[in-house]
Amino acid sequence: MNSAAVSEKEPIAIIAGNGLLPFYVAKAARDAGHRPFIVQLRGEGGNDWSGFEQMEADIGGFRPVVMALRKRRIEKIVLSGGVNSRPELLSLRPTLSVLASIPAILAKLRSGGDDKVLRMVIALFEKHGFEVVAAQSIAGDLLAEAGALGRHAPDREAEGDIEAAANAARTIGAMDIGQGAVSVGGRVVALESAEGTDQMLQRVAALRKSGRISARRRGVLVKVCKPQQDLRADLPSIGANTVRLAAAAGLSGIAVEAGRSLVLGREETLRAADTAGLFVYGLEPDLRS
Incomplete structure (x- = not known):
């Protein structure tokens, strides 16, 4: 249950679902001197990201997200906001490093509750070498x-x-x-x-x-x-x-x-x-x- 802090001015990715939480986390990160990069999940928006560097990604589309984060030398990720829909199995676009995990991924997508799916997402990012940090480590005043x-x-x-x-x-x-x-x-x-x-x-x-x-x-x-x-x-x-x-x-x-x-x-x-x-x-x- 890592809640490691993020050093000032360190770039950080915010995987943004729906609701207000992603915006509050992004604003707190920017106010603290971090450089937030917003990955808005397609179909789960609602926040105005003007003024933030951003991209839109399909739910389950790990490959383009990983490439974008590595290009920006981002090592830490915050998962924030809700997700109303789970990815269709055919929408998953994994990198080669996680192909071996596909059976476990599919099992959780079919039958797992939200907690199991979130743990799966965290594990996938960690397999790519990223560190997932808690939203409250950036926006503790929430x-x-x-x-x-x-x-x-x-x-x-x-x-x-x-x-x-x-x-x-x-x-x-x-x-x-x-x-x-x-x-x-x-x-x-x-x-x-x-x-x-x-x-x-x-x-x-x-x-x-x-x-x-x-x-x-x-x-x-x-x-x-x-x-x-x-x-x-x-x-x-x-x-x-x-x-x-x-x-x-x-x-x-x-x-x-x-x-x-x-x-x-x-x-x-x-x-x-x-x-x-x-x-x-x-x-x-x-x-x-």
């Missing part, structure tokens, strides 16, 4: 701290929901299914799977509207790392949109693991939570698993 991050804090009922949802999230995480869960009145009502956090919260809002969830009890979203997770990729993250969707679902707050989760656009996110009357809380991580 990490959640322990305790209440905004003006509001969980009450006793919310604390019970935090415990129930955290236990559920760790259980599905160990199965490489997802990182989040929602508990209302001590009852787990939603588990995150391939659809992601936003869609899970929309589902909770629909359940609330239909009367399947108590209108009197509010509930909590909890996001935690999978017990087996490599901390160099796919840390749980929340942002202002997470807060808005949690509020629309009638929840009282959001809890994430301190030091192992990211708060994107912290100022906007906490302002949205304060305005909506929601807490954002950093849990002490459970490192027993």
Whole structure:
């Protein structure tokens, strides 16, 4: 679980999926004096990369990426952002050095969860001689701290929901299914799977509207790392949109693991939570698993 730092002014590649995380990491890298090179995964965009050196690459197209990185003498890589679609088997374009790994690659693409696939991607880059570093080693200010991050804090009922949802999230995480869960009145009502956090919260809002969830009890979203997770990729993250969707679902707050989760656009996110009357809380991580 390497989280090695990157020396100032050292070139670094950011493999950019969807969401805001790649942009925050790239900006933090540039502000710290690094020279970020953006590899935007085709079909997973959304950020404005003007002002950054960049290329677009197919998901699974390792050969052109490796050539571009070696041309720029880049040795370190950050994996950031989500990926909505897995590569089709025919889209893989490996270099000769990884052809022997193709059976294992195909097995993970067919049946592996997100954690297994991310580990496979990290291993492929390492086979090419690159070092994969954690996003938080560059943008450490994104990490959640322990305790209440905004003006509001969980009450006793919310604390019970935090415990129930955290236990559920760790259980599905160990199965490489997802990182989040929602508990209302001590009852787990939603588990995150391939659809992601936003869609899970929309589902909770629909359940609330239909009367399947108590209108009197509010509930909590909890996001935690999978017990087996490599901390160099796919840390749980929340942002202002997470807060808005949690509020629309009638929840009282959001809890994430301190030091192992990211708060994107912290100022906007906490302002949205304060305005909506929601807490954002950093849990002490459970490192027993």
